[in-house]
Amino acid sequence: MMRIALVLLLVAPALAQTRPELIADPPSRPSVSLDGTWNAIVDPYESGLSSRYFENAKPKSKSDLIEYDFDRSAKLQVPGDWNTQRNSLLLYEGPMWYQRYFAVEKKPHTRLFLYFGAANYLARVWLNGMKLGEHVGGFTPFNFEVTDKILNGKNSVVVEVDNTRRPEGVPGIHTDWWNYGGLTRGVKLIEVPETFIENFKLQLARGRSDQVAGWVQLRGGGQEGAEVTMEIHRGDLLVTAQKARTDASGYTSFEFPVQLELWSPDHPQLYEVRISAAGDHLTDQIGFRTVATRGSEILLNGKPIFLRGVSMHEEAPYRGARAFSEKDDRTLLTWVKDLGANFVRLAHYPHNEDMIRLADRMGVMVWEEVPVYWELEFENPAVLENAKAQLAGAILRDQNRAAIIIWSIANETPINPVRDAVLKSLSEHARSLDSTRLISAASDKWQRMDADHMAWNDPLGEYLDVIGLNEYIGWYGDRKVEDADRIRWTFAYPKPVIVTEFGGGAQYGRHGDSETRFSEEYQANLYQHQLRMLEHMPQLAGMTPWILMDFRSPRRALAGIQDYYNRKGLISDRGQRKQAFGVLEKFYREKAQEARDAQPAK
Numbered sequence: 157m158m159r160i161a162l163v164l165l166l167v168a169p170a171l172a173q174t175r176p177e178l179i180a181d182p183p184s185r186p187s188v189s190l191d192g193t194w195n196a197i198v199d200p201y202e203s204g205l206s207s208r209y210f211e212n213a214k215p216k217s218k219s220d221l222i223e224y225d226f227d228r229s230a231k232l233q234v235p236g237d238w239n240t241q242r243n244s245l246l247l248y249e250g251p252m253w254y255q256r257y258f259a260v261e262k263k264p265h266t267r268l269f270l271y272f273g274a275a276n277y278l279a280r281v282w283l284n285g286m287k288l289g290e291h292v293g294g295f296t297p298f299n300f301e302v303t304d305k306i307l308n309g310k311n312s313v314v315v316e317v318d319n320t321r322r323p324e325g326v327p328g329i330h331t332d333w334w335n336y337g338g339l340t341r342g343v344k345l346i347e348v349p350e351t352f353i354e355n356f357k358l359q360l361a362r363g364r365s366d367q368v369a370g371w372v373q374l375r376g377g378g379q380e381g382a383e384v385t386m387e388i389h390r391g392d393l394l395v396t397a398q399k400a401r402t403d404a405s406g407y408t409s410f411e412f413p414v415q416l417e418l419w420s421p422d423h424p425q426l427y428e429v430r431i432s433a434a435g436d437h438l439t440d441q442i443g444f445r446t447v448a449t450r451g452s453e454i455l456l457n458g459k460p461i462f463l464r465g466v467s468m469h470e471e472a473p474y475r476g477a478r479a480f481s482e483k484d485d486r487t488l489l490t491w492v493k494d495l496g497a498n499f500v501r502l503a504h505y506p507h508n509e510d511m512i513r514l515a516d517r518m519g520v521m522v523w524e525e526v527p528v529y530w531e532l533e534f535e536n537p538a539v540l541e542n543a544k545a546q547l548a549g550a551i552l553r554d555q556n557r558a559a560i561i562i563w564s565i566a567n568e569t570p571i572n573p574v575r576d577a578v579l580k581s582l583s584e585h586a587r588s589l590d591s592t593r594l595i596s597a598a599s600d601k602w603q604r605m606d607a608d609h610m611a612w613n614d615p616l617g618e619y620l621d622v623i624g625l626n627e628y629i630g631w632y633g634d635r636k637v638e639d640a641d642r643i644r645w646t647f648a649y650p651k652p653v654i655v656t657e658f659g660g661g662a663q664y665g666r667h668g669d670s671e672t673r674f675s676e677e678y679q680a681n682l683y684q685h686q687l688r689m690l691e692h693m694p695q696l697a698g699m700t701p702w703i704l705m706d707f708r709s710p711r712r713a714l715a716g717i718q719d720y721y722n723r724k725g726l727i728s729d730r731g732q733r734k735q736a737f738g739v740l741e742k743f744y745r746e747k748a749q750e751a752r753d754a755q756p757a758k
């Protein structure tokens with residue numbers, strides 16, 4: 157149990173904050189989980205605000221009127237979406253009030269933060285009736301300091317989570333995935349010393365495989381002029397140790413030469429990084445690799461690499477819910493590896509942190525995306541601010557993950573000058589937060605120049621390092637599956653191209669000839685012809701077909717076939733592999749063999 161001195165001094169640095177205050181949460185950080193069973197009140201008319209549910213009040217006398225009682229209310233599991241916990245909530249969109257008690261024994265000279273892995277979509281948080289703050293965005297972490305609000309003994313936390321879709325939201329009103337609501341990732345109480353290591357970054361310097369660059373941000377009374385020690389270990393071996401001193405805002409950056417084994421899918425080498433400062437200590441497992449482009453090639457550690465990928469939603473296999481556990485993640489990434497893939501596009505929002513850490517360990521390169529998806533209110537300045545905040549949340553959470561090679565700022569957004577300006581700004585924001593990775597976006601904005609010539613010329617390409625192309629030839633539109641064999645592509649920018657989406661639906665076990673929609677044969681045939689087309693695509697550096705596994709979508713209502721599932725998976729939601737899985741796996745095994753054969757003999 158934790159002990160905390162009441163008179164803690166919370167000295168916020170006077171100097172302007174350079175980054176959102178997100179605490180890095182490596183597994184080494186001491187914390188107490190608040191996961192488990194929470195009381196929950198469904199509040200479709202949001203009367204909880206005016207009825208002050210956040211007070212968790214109890215009638216003081218028999219005549220007192222209190223029209224809610226968390227303790228007698230239904231329960232929900234955290235982490236988890238609420239939709240799949242009760243049938244009555246499957247399609248529920250609106251406010252939900254969560255409440256639980258937890259005991260704390262305060263400890264002197266420490267600070268406490270309530271940390272949320274994610275809450276979809278808008279979260280308002282109270283502790284012991286006091287408002288801590290709000291968070292917008294369903295897929296990035298947030299935390300609130302509670303040091304001076306927490307009680308010695310019993311505490312009550314109340315969280316209103318509202319997944320109502322909004323035109324000014326990011327994402328907006330329309331998506332092709334289930335709008336899972338709730339405290340979808342873990343909640344914990346993090347304990348840190350009075351001055352602590354809030355966050356840090358350590359990666360190879362841009363374009364250098366022999367130089368590490370990074371920074372450390374301290375927070376607290378002792379943040380100015382503090383000595384920071386940074387060590388890189390491999391097992392018992394100390395590879396290097398560096399020291400630096402913080403400035404008045406508690407920030408220090410450093411760069412130093414190293415000789416490290418580089419991380420790659422075939423060799424996902426991680427090092428133990430230990431950071432100490434002002435009495436605080438953090439340990440993390442980090443891989444080091446470089447990623448860059450050269451013309452239309454993507455270079456990993458200086459060598460061209462073909463991204464054999466697949467797209468994936470953060471949906472749990474077998475139970476059709478928002479995935480959150482290591483088990484869920486491992487099942488999905490193991491299927492990615494079984495496909496012979498070395499790359500995964502995590503669509504269309506940042507997936508849980510464990511997924512990325514697992515990709516680090518399993519050697520799967522990652523495309524991470526923020527949900528700037530389809531039509532948004534791009535003219536509304538709040539939309540850009542919201543998207544920038546979500547991007548910062550993702551980058552500040554995952555910046556030390558070698559697996560992540562690409563930040564994606566959008567998917568299938570409409571071409572117009574306002575959108576262009578927003579995405580230009582978003583790409584600059586991504587580069588300002590992390591200059592060591594590639595910036596991309598997925599776009600289905602291409603033109604048919606003539607019968608068999610398709611030209612991708614989305615002005616968005618100007619701001620990207622890598623072009624993402626979504627095309628559904630043979631599924632949407634008037635082209636036949638076989639037409640793909642003749643189709644030629646051109647791109648307005650001489651940059652690497654990843655075909656970020658192609659595919660078609662199939663219901664596992666539904667059979668017919670290759671022209672029968674939703675049959676496995678149709679999907680397999682479509683993959684055959686798509687792969688043939690892609691073999692002739694100029695500038696092609698990778699692909700992430702849509703999609704690894706069938707996933708829930710409120711847009712897919714075809715009874716007996718879709719039943720509110722998008723059936724473009726290569727694997728059914730029950731883990732059954734469709735014929736097309738074998739088609740792509742064979743293609744990837746051959747591609748991998750080609751790459752091995754092309755390696756210069758050691």
Ligand code: GCU
Nearest residue numbers: 332567568626657702722724
């Ligand atoms: C779009 C979109 C996906 C969607 C897919 C589909 O391209 O990016 O989110 O699920 O097409 O229609 O299946």
